[in-house]
Amino acid sequence: MFLQLKKKLASAISSAAGVSLEEAEASVELPKGQFGDVATSICFSLAKKEKKSPVLLANEICAKIKLPDWVSEAKTTGPYINFFLSDGFYAALVKEIEKQGASFGKGTFRGNAPGGTGAEGSWKARKGKTIIEFPSVNPNKPWHIGHLRNALLGDSVARVLAFSGETVERTDYIDDLGLQVAQSFWGYLHLGKKPSGKLDLWLGEEYVEAAKKFEEDQNVQAQVRELVKEMEEGEGENASECRKLVEKCVAAQYETAFKFSIYHDVMIFESDILHTIFEEGMARLKENPAIVKETEGKNAGCLVAKMTSPEFAAMESPDKILVRSDGTATYTGKDVIFQLWKFDLLKSNFHYSEFMEQPNGKKCMMTSRKGKAGKFGKALRVINVIGMEQAYPQKVIKEILLSMGYGKEAENSVHLSYEHVGLEDSKFSGRQGTWVGYTTDELYDEGVKRAEAKIKPDVEGDERQKIAATIAAAAIRFTMIRTTPEKRITFRWDDALSLEGDSAPYAIYAHARAHKISEKGGKGKAGKKFEPAEKELLKKAMLLEFIVSESARQLRPHIVADYCLDLAALYNKFYNACPILSCEDEKVKDGRLATNYAAKVALANALGAVGIPALERM
């Protein structure tokens, strides 16, 4: 409805001020204070053009303007023209929200919509899929709170994109051939301990110990290197046993993910890349004149991508090695090939089999050597959620795509970068085991404990546990996504598990209140008169679709998270200012019930858009 309102205003402004519709629409803004409900700043730009005072122009235009539907008054404040929305508008809005229900605020894919230009236009030009890859944690340790930020960012962006009307595929990359996995596997084989407890945690602890031995003992190093080789070749008992172990570890990691409602569609195993698309991908890279085999200098014997763009010019060593002199591929080398696959630029493909059914009812598939063909990949846009320290290799991937003639794909390769979560005086190191005490599971358990302690005593048993679990996951998700991704988060228990103020429980609480009232009093009937508190609340609710589309455009879920807080705050104000069930005037009561219901719907949808369940009771 915000869009419709804007269009109506734009047309009125356009004819009164003699400007184009686009210009008029762009000038429509939401005033911060109590100047009006909607405003136009058109007089500033017009004043420049016509060399007149903007204040004077505002008065002229305001006198001329023909008020559209939904607008009851226009009045100037200095150079601004402020519009006031009619009670009829609010009534229409309340009805519209009630009618749309769960799809209120949901975007519709606009296909060939005019106005799509530039980077956005190229993938929005036709209906297509966005692949989002996250969190791609090494499968030999538990997620710590830093991994959780990646996963929650990826999951939330995926949800926002989906809610805004896009087709999204969630991919997880499993590096089952890395040195880290080999070290853990070596520990599993040689340290003589039996796996116990949650496997990811057990393997992580093995890894810390094995890594230490690896540093100190050359024999261990040789054995681990040998394991890496066997795993890469993919034949023999060690290779298959290690794959099984990795799968179990991933299953354990996903157990953690599910606590936070983080889901995936498909996981791509490194070992499967190596045995399927790798050869073709490598051949394609070698065709590229920008990729050369060095014969002299420090990179002699390596296959190297020459970075020629001016922005690389002043770097110490801008060229990126893709294949080492011993013939093995680097991360970047494999990543480029994987990226080619994501964009459907290779003929060869993976086979898939089912990995597990997730609590959301959807299957998560995985690549495997003897599975069936699948429809994964073939994206128009690829978003890789990776820490910002990897900006340079991600940039290299784009450059290589560009040099291969895949300009569009380069443009549609997005590195969604984020800063790390750190402790007050240190950062997380997998090898040194500094994550001990800061695993995602530990954070969650502590959160559940704190949430449980706050639940009213009349909620008992299973429901109490369920609510505590939901609140904990929501509170943690919220603190992880409410900060813009490029900002570093310093982890503190009390901040991460905050249950009051700017937090998920605050917004969920507002929803639970609204739910209780509509449960008792029903959906009501939109009134004819609206209190100021109702108007403020409804104006905010009106913006949901706009907020979601902005959040999707910017790939920043915190925009929706922030909006949830605003909406909840306005609901709580309404709740306090306007008694509903005890209201004696039946008409007023019905109207307030309708507003209450609309707010409940908007809150639930907004929370849902970033993966926070709107509880009915807490």
Add this chain to the structure above:
RNA sequence: GGGCCCGUGGCGCAGCCUGGAUAGCGCGGCAGACUUCUAAUCUGAAGGUCAUGGGUUCAAAUCCCAUCGGGCCCGCCA
């Protein structure tokens, strides 16, 4: 040598992309509101050189340049 990100009340964050009215929110502290639809809430007051210095503009937290402070990157590591 070059590049990227951050710097907003005591603390934690929005706002910057796309310049516009009184810079929002939470925590903490202060003063209030539960016999009333859930006080995980609400109301009020206090607290700000938007890191610094220039520039562009009728208008700068927002755009440009420089400087300072913090984090990160430019490995045949992973």
